[in-house]
Amino acid sequence: MLPCNYACNTADHATTRRAFLGAGLGATAALGADGFANPVHAAELKKAQKRVLVIFLEGGVSQLETWDPKPNTDTGGPFKSIATSVPGTRVCELLPLAAKQMHRIALVRSLNSQTDDHGVGHNVMLTGRKMEPGIVYPHLGAVAARLLNSNANALPGHIRIVPKGGSGFNGADATFLGPKFASVGLGDGKPPADLFRPANLTPTEDEQRDAFRKRLDERFAKSRKSAATDAYTESFTQAERVVKQAEVFDISKEPEKVADKYGRHDFGRHMLLARRLLEAGVTYVKVSHSNYDTHHENFDFHIEQLAEFDKPFSALLDDLADRGMLDSTLVVVMSEMGRTPKINDRYGRDHWGRAWSVALAGAGIKGGAVVGKTNATGTAVTGREVWTGHLFHTYLQAVGLDSTKNFYPNERPVPIADPKTAAISEVLA
Amino acid sequence: MIPPPRAIFDPTTARVERELKHARPLIGCRFDPSGRFLFVSAEDDSVQRFDLLTGAKTSLAGHDSWVRAMAFVAPAAAPAPLDSVAWQQVRAASQALVGFGAAVLPAPKPVPFTLVTADYHGKLIWWQGDSDAPKPLKTVAAHDGYARAVAVSPDGTTVASCGNDQKVKLWKAADGSAIRTLDGHESHVYNLAFHPDGTRLVSCDLKGVVKDWNLKTGKSARDLDAKVLTKYDPTFMADIGGARGMAFKYDGTAFAVCGITNVSNAFAGVGNPLAVVFDWDSGKAKSFKPKDAFQGTMWGVHFHPGGAVIGAGGGGQGRVWFWKGDDPASIHTLNVPTNARDLALSTDGARFAVAGANGTAYVYNFTGVGGPPPTPPKK
Numbered sequence: 001m002l003p004c005n006y007a008c009n010t011a012d013h014a015t016t017r018r019a020f021l022g023a024g025l026g027a028t029a030a031l032g033a034d035g036f037a038n039p040v041h042a043a044e045l046k047k048a049q050k051r052v053l054v055i056f057l058e059g060g061v062s063q064l065e066t067w068d069p070k071p072n073t074d075t076g077g078p079f080k081s082i083a084t085s086v087p088g089t090r091v092c093e094l095l096p097l098a099a100k101q102m103h104r105i106a107l108v109r110s111l112n113s114q115t116d117d118h119g120v121g122h123n124v125m126l127t128g129r130k131m132e133p134g135i136v137y138p139h140l141g142a143v144a145a146r147l148l149n150s151n152a153n154a155l156p157g158h159i160r161i162v163p164k165g166g167s168g169f170n171g172a173d174a175t176f177l178g179p180k181f182a183s184v185g186l187g188d189g190k191p192p193a194d195l196f197r198p199a200n201l202t203p204t205e206d207e208q209r210d211a212f213r214k215r216l217d218e219r220f221a222k223s224r225k226s227a228a229t230d231a232y233t234e235s236f237t238q239a240e241r242v243v244k245q246a247e248v249f250d251i252s253k254e255p256e257k258v259a260d261k262y263g264r265h266d267f268g269r270h271m272l273l274a275r276r277l278l279e280a281g282v283t284y285v286k287v288s289h290s291n292y293d294t295h296h297e298n299f300d301f302h303i304e305q306l307a308e309f310d311k312p313f314s315a316l317l318d319d320l321a322d323r324g325m326l327d328s329t330l331v332v333v334m335s336e337m338g339r340t341p342k343i344n345d346r347y348g349r350d351h352w353g354r355a356w357s358v359a360l361a362g363a364g365i366k367g368g369a370v371v372g373k374t375n376a377t378g379t380a381v382t383g384r385e386v387w388t389g390h391l392f393h394t395y396l397q398a399v400g401l402d403s404t405k406n407f408y409p410n411e412r413p414v415p416i417a418d419p420k421t422a423a424i425s426e427v428l429a
Numbered sequence: 430m431i432p433p434p435r436a437i438f439d440p441t442t443a444r445v446e447r448e449l450k451h452a453r454p455l456i457g458c459r460f461d462p463s464g465r466f467l468f469v470s471a472e473d474d475s476v477q478r479f480d481l482l483t484g485a486k487t488s489l490a491g492h493d494s495w496v497r498a499m500a501f502v503a504p505a506a507a508p509a510p511l512d513s514v515a516w517q518q519v520r521a522a523s524q525a526l527v528g529f530g531a532a533v534l535p536a537p538k539p540v541p542f543t544l545v546t547a548d549y550h551g552k553l554i555w556w557q558g559d560s561d562a563p564k565p566l567k568t569v570a571a572h573d574g575y576a577r578a579v580a581v582s583p584d585g586t587t588v589a590s591c592g593n594d595q596k597v598k599l600w601k602a603a604d605g606s607a608i609r610t611l612d613g614h615e616s617h618v619y620n621l622a623f624h625p626d627g628t629r630l631v632s633c634d635l636k637g638v639v640k641d642w643n644l645k646t647g648k649s650a651r652d653l654d655a656k657v658l659t660k661y662d663p664t665f666m667a668d669i670g671g672a673r674g675m676a677f678k679y680d681g682t683a684f685a686v687c688g689i690t691n692v693s694n695a696f697a698g699v700g701n702p703l704a705v706v707f708d709w710d711s712g713k714a715k716s717f718k719p720k721d722a723f724q725g726t727m728w729g730v731h732f733h734p735g736g737a738v739i740g741a742g743g744g745g746q747g748r749v750w751f752w753k754g755d756d757p758a759s760i761h762t763l764n765v766p767t768n769a770r771d772l773a774l775s776t777d778g779a780r781f782a783v784a785g786a787n788g789t790a791y792v793y794n795f796t797g798v799g800g801p802p803p804t805p806p807k808k
Contacts, residue, residue, distance in 0.1 A: 059665070059696070071493075072474060072493060074453065074472070074473070077495075078494045078495035078548075078549035078550075078575075079494070079549065080493065080494065080550060163666060164663075164666075266666075290665065290666045291664070291665040291666055291667065291696065293665065293696045294696050295696055295697050295698070296695070296696055296697055296698030297669065297695075297696075297698065299549075300669075301665075301667050301669075301695075301696065303574070303575070303593065303617075304667050304668060305667060343454070343472065345454070345743070345745075345767065345768040345786035345787070346698050346725075346726075346743075346744065346745075346768065346786075348696075348698070
């Protein structure tokens with residue numbers, strides 16, 4: 001088992017939240033002398049705390065049926081484009097509500113993610129790096145949790161809401177940042193099963209049991225501490241945090257009107273839960289919407305899936321704005337790839353990473369900006385090609401972080417974001 | 430020498446009579462009531478008219494989205510269909526008699542008819558289908574979203590359409606004015622067809638719910654179950670299915686819907702083609718499956734006047750399947766060189782056509798004469 005020498009726990013190497021707040025936000029003054037403890041400024045701190053929400057459209061959403069329509073061309077398919085709240089910017093008719101939010105959204109229409117593979121695409125989009133032998137880069141969620149998270153936060157900093165399946169701790173996505181920043185997965189938005197104390201166990205018995213476990217852990221760690229034991233221990237810490245704020249996970253606490261705005265289907269519930277988690281101080285939430293891998297009947301399936309996406313996405317932007325959170329919450333709509341401009345004989349579109357789109361909104365983003373261009377049929381980028389590394393820099397700089405710094409796992413410098421790329425300044429406010 | 434009509438319908442005599450090419454993949458196809466024209470719709474938003482007598486191709490421009498649905502308003506008593514192959518032979522013979530360079534025998538004037546087409550944007554267009562250069566006569570914003578199917582009542586007075594707004598709508602065929610809306614479906618309505626007696630209309634939605642509408646009351650008289658043609662794929666979290674084709678038997682004793690069943694992977698289209706044939710009186714359903722283990726969707730189904738059920742479809746390849754009478758075991762299969770996205774049958778049953786994803790409409794006859802049966806495409 002690997003030793004557990006994680007990145008940047010030393011003062012020299014740390015990019016701390018406090019440093020970020022001072023340098024990136026200029027918000028320290030508003031937080032009082034101790035930076036965090038002044039109750040007068042608690043609300044301001046809540047607003048200033050940067051957060052990231054990634055909406056991940058699983059399977060590879062079609063850029064032509066979303067952000068970069070090419071109506072009435074050989075590749076355009078049957079749908080038309082519609083006007084948006086930004087004059088001159090048009091999106092596919094399947095996003096009528098998102099179109100009204102375009103003044104809050106920046107589009108990058110020239111992404112070349114250089115892969116047509118689901119697994120690789122997922123990885124490069126969330127790490128901003130090509131996969132390399134010898135090193136596994138942490139996902140955006142772990143990076144955000146590491147660099148933005150407050151130690152005082154009672155909830156895990158990195159949460160994934162997935163459409164189904166089990167829930168659990170220690171997603172394999174923090175790598176050298178350590179298990180503290182690994183994701184907690186919520187299958188169907190539900191906290192992990194068996195998290196709460198069984199009814200037949202008294203609180204005292206539970207405490208005694210936990211104390212005994214901790215003693216054993218500590219004794220074991222003295223001689224055989226490893227990444228695996230750390231992960232194991234951390235999962236209990238994360239579980240404790242979740243249990244303490246169990247109400248956050250209960251969206252029935254939301255007014256009916258709000259739930260209606262998000263939509264009563266699974267994805268609507270998951271997006272509403274995401275907002276609750278962000279509001280409760282979770283630094284990074286990834287919500288997945290399944291599925292867009294439409295090799296067959298691309299158009300019918302995009303009608304179905306995007307109708308489910310459009311309403312909660314629009315509701316979320318309104319909700320964040322109404323709560324004063326949009327300026328401090330970066331919202332990214334991404335996928336592991338786009339879909340081929342060519343329509344296959346089954347009315348499908350296949351895997352495509354060469355020229356597709358990502359949408360950003362909220363913290364640090366210049367709403368209404370459109371960066372990059374594809375040709376008339378969407379088969380190639382014709383201007384301002386960007387890679388996943390450019391996006392990764394952009395995400396971090398949008399929330400005020402210096403993405404050109406390093407992590408130091410095993411005292412070896414590892415750039416936080418790919419140094420061959422830089423932020424897309426045109427979308428940054 | 431033109432072989433005499435065969436007394437007994439024999440699907441093994443199906444041969445490719447002609448291949449009609451277009452530059453873009455085709456979506457739908459229909460013969461006009463006289464059988465002179467084949468109309469095809471394509472991924473370039475156009476409808477193309479092929480004159481089977483003269484070979485002329487005419488483009489109908491007016492839609493700004495894909496068209497799959499086409500139907501015809503024709504005189505009550507349509508004249509007997511022309512034998513386009515025989516006529517071409519007569520023309521060639523007359524040209525040979527008068528010599529090369531002489532004026533060719535002019536084609537007879539087509540029988541007048543109106544064409545109604547429907548598109549992905551919910552728009553219906555009326556055309557004078559037989560004119561030299563058909564132009565839109567009337568455009569109706571019929572549905573909020575994709576207008577998936579259109580049909581004309583047997584008396585030619587009413588046009589019915591359906592779409593993703595979950596509605597079935599009736600229009601006056603003469604002027605496109607609205608008659609009534611039939612509400613009741615709870616998912617996208619994929620197809621519809623009039624009963625030959627004109628008093629009833631059936632429609633089928635994405636979830637396989639078939640509604641039998643009483644056109645006098647505007648109410649659904651009964652629901653029939655075609656759920657075998659639909660599935661919620663839990664892996665991809667989406668619904669797949671619906672009636673991709675729908676047709677009544679000429680005597681009104683049965684109707685068929687077709688699509689995909691046994692779906693194991695909705696997003697790759699992994700499933701089997703299927704036609705479900707309903708007995709009209711009892712509402713009992715019978716599944717008509719291809720004999721071969723083919724993966725894909727059945728995109729079109731028709732009842733041949735000779736009593737057979739014909740289905741066409743495709744996955745990676747294309748097929749036409751034949752079933753005889755009430756026997757649900759297919760008796761004959763034709764390989765089509767491309768995914769067959771729709772099936773058209775001429776009124777007299779002499780020809781059928783498939784709309785190819787490769788941009789070619791393949792027209793078949795049952796003479797046993799013509800191109801050799803297509804060879805199966807390489808896997």
